[in-house]
Amino acid sequence: MAEYEYKDPRKTFGEALVEVGEKYPEIVALSADSSKGSGMAPFHEKFPDRHFEFGIMEQGVIGFASGLATTGKIPFVAAIAPFVTARPFEMFRNDLGYMRQNVKVVGRCAGITYSDLGPTHHSLEDVAIIRTIPGVVVISPGDPVEIKKVVHAIAEHKGPVYVKIGSPKMPVLFDENYKFEIGKGVVVKDGTDVTIMGIGTVFHKAYFAAEILENKGISVRLVNMATVKPIDKELIVKCAKETGKIVTVEEHYLIGGLGSAVAEVLAREHPTPMKMIGIDDQFASNGPYEELLGLYGLQSDQIADTVQKFVGK
């Protein structure tokens, strides 16, 4: 395996926030006793008058963001993922979604990255619930380069967005030429036996699984499906037609996440055998992050095994 540089996703988000803050004077940052942990410190230093602290008030902060957006500001709200999705869900639905406000919500330490803190701090349903809100874009970037590109893209996009990022350092998989576009999946590697669609904090696990499979003579098409909503229907159907089998990989419940979103498309447009890798209907356990991923079959060798059995080679 090649050597990879690893980068902190929150710090990366924070750097990107300063970049877009310089570009768009309308951008303001809102935090709920969560600014440093969300990487907002550099923004605060650079633009102290454009950062507003609200304390531990995640319902209120979504409403304030909505009100600010009605005056033309572009609020970025960042905090621990379950506390900006599950906790203020109705504010997200009504004040951002129904009111169509130009607010960007960033849930960090998403999935089970807050591993040892247990299920109160895990976020395994954020994609499922937020993607039910009409008009909200949902993105789960797969490496640090993509995180930056996503922040730039959503600053430009008009409308409510939810972005989830993790906390452990992530390998840099893409280079600066990587193109992110809202609503478009990216074929990272072509192949013919099966398509693996990965996402977010475990995209790199799928990436390395594809390398393992390649060495075993299985031809994998690897897709980074960072935008879960709007989902790239065309690419999903194309992959289904061309490779015949689809595997999804995500650090999220199997209920309502990427796997579901892909299945919703295929069931209607081109029924295709699928394998969904993620966390089944349960409160996840606690412990060291990498071990916890292993408990749910999300390590690269486990993913490779699952895919190999599925392909039957």
Next chain:
Amino acid sequence: MYKLTNEEVLELEKEALQVRRNVLRMIKASKAGHAGGALSSADIITALYFKIMRVDPKNPKWPQRDRFVLSAGHKCLALYAVLAEKGFFEKEILDTYGKLKSRLPGHPDMYKIPGVETNTGALGHGLSIAGGMALGVRMDGYDSKVYVVMGDGELAEGSNWEAAAACSHHKLDNILVFVDRNRLQISGPTVKVMSYEPLRARWEAFGWSVREIDGHNMREIVDNATDIPFEKGKPSLIIANTIKSKGLSFAEDKVNYHYWKATPEEIEQAEKDLNEIERRLANG
């Protein structure tokens, strides 16, 4: 402090009568609606749009306008009635209330009708949104104000108190809240369902400057509401003592008229009641 002349008071009372007629017009169209809380806040919302707020019906998105947030969205009959009276939209639209795909839903939608600023209806959201607006116009250097109407039963929602703390923490003294204290909610008297007492002390403890008025007295509404901030650096709040279903002789202060399912006899009586108010106003 602003002082209304007697003529101005009479004029506002006439506007408020017309607003009540508009409410009745919508009830006639749909045969039902949240009339109780609309009629308790009708005088306040009339005074805001006709005497206090800086708005332009021809340019409803004007950035320097004052904002109105109806946190208790179910009172929207009053808001629609005032917006129509003020010329934000054609009065004929009032007759579509309750009809399929009407531009006037049972809770307001800012994309359906001009003048509506927020999509409320789920109680407990308005004050946070209003706080964000107040912060936004302050950043822009505008002297715009944000006015909010809340229900008294609504105050049980915890999210209001998050917003109350944040408005005072961020010194949003360009915001004025009216608590429409009609002392009733769906299930009965508000202090019995979930007491908010001591109401004034609670808001003051959260850092707000508070006054208490008769919410059906135009002079008290306008004289107080044109005088904000009550204290520099603090958000302002008016506890408006009101009567639910104010103006309808058979429904005033009655809990079962929260959502009025109007019979033909009641509509006839309502018309008589409003005609009686008109006679009274004509005699000065």
